[in-house]
Amino acid sequence: MSDVSCQPGYPLASLHQVARRITDGSHFSPTPQESGYLIANVKDMKSGKIDFSTCTRISRDAYRELKATGCTVKNGTVLLSKDGTVGRVVVYMQTEEIGALSSICIIEPNDSLDPSYLGQVLRSDDSVRQYENFMSGSALRRLVLRDIRSIQVPLPSLAHQRAIAKILDTLDDAIQKTEQLIAKLKQIKQGLLHDLLTRGIDENGQLRDPITHPEQFKDSVLGRIPVAWEVVQIKDIGKVFGGKRLPTGHYYSDEPTGYTYLRVLARIIHECLYGG
Numbered sequence: 248m249s250d251v252s253c254q255p256g257y258p259l260a261s262l263h264q265v266a267r268r269i270t271d272g273s274h275f276s277p278t279p280q281e282s283g284y285l286i287a288n289v290k291d292m293k294s295g296k297i298d299f300s301t302c303t304r305i306s307r308d309a310y311r312e313l314k315a316t317g318c319t320v321k322n323g324t325v326l327l328s329k330d331g332t333v334g335r336v337v338v339y340m341q342t343e344e345i346g347a348l349s350s351i352c353i354i355e356p357n358d359s360l361d362p363s364y365l366g367q368v369l370r371s372d373d374s375v376r377q378y379e380n381f382m383s384g385s386a387l388r389r390l391v392l393r394d395i396r397s398i399q400v401p402l403p404s405l406a407h408q409r410a411i412a413k414i415l416d417t418l419d420d421a422i423q424k425t426e427q428l429i430a431k432l433k434q435i436k437q438g439l440l441h442d443l444l445t446r447g448i449d450e451n452g453q454l455r456d457p458i459t460h461p462e463q464f465k466d467s468v469l470g471r472i473p474v475a476w477e478v479v480q481i482k483d484i485g486k487v488f489g490g491k492r493l494p495t496g497h498y499y500s501d502e503p504t505g506y507t508y509l510r511v512l513a514r515i516i517h518e519c520l521y522g523g
Contacts, residue, residue, distance in 0.1 A: 262395060267355040267357045269352065270317055271353065272318045273316070273318040277305040277306065279303045285302040286309075295423075317353075319344055320347050322342060329352045333382065369398075381394040442454055445470065
């Protein structure tokens, strides 16, 4: 979302001023079970929701202990991942009450703060910059509760908060549906690509059918392929050669008039890790 805090006239408040409770989940991991109550970790925070299918199941007694220590999540609570993967946000609007582990911060907004609006604010670039500032100088990516309580949030009227959240939530829904459609089209493309590269197209423009017309196929090192096809090595149909490593001490240029030089990703990773 855009930075709401950049809008004129919105006062800022520290998160602890507009929340009834800011805490984290359980600092001990209950023994997993095949059935029972749910407990969430950062890995279960997906696309703005808790994925119940990946949550760990725990016993009734373990869940009661979580509830007694305030480590449960209920409807209207905002969750922020704070350990390892920092900055995932879930506005929990699911009816089932669940437990949470310590990698998740549990925020209960007070009556002056709309949960959906807070969720959008915590995803904003301005909030992400605050996370980065709190974590700077540390090799371990982690937000502590003290810093989370200090996060500044813009505080328009409740009516404005709800209007802002409604607009941005609508956009998020549209983005998610588009991403799901893209993922589905990618799967369709992969399936079609496999069929085209193994069955081919007949003279009528249809995919050949190896079951109806097995005589149109033959065995090869790559499996069953159309009779008219051949399997060759890349060297038989083109030249194969590697690129050149730049001389030691050669500097890359930031000038737009320079020449393009393509490097393998593994080489870039190696340089980032070990230098040179």
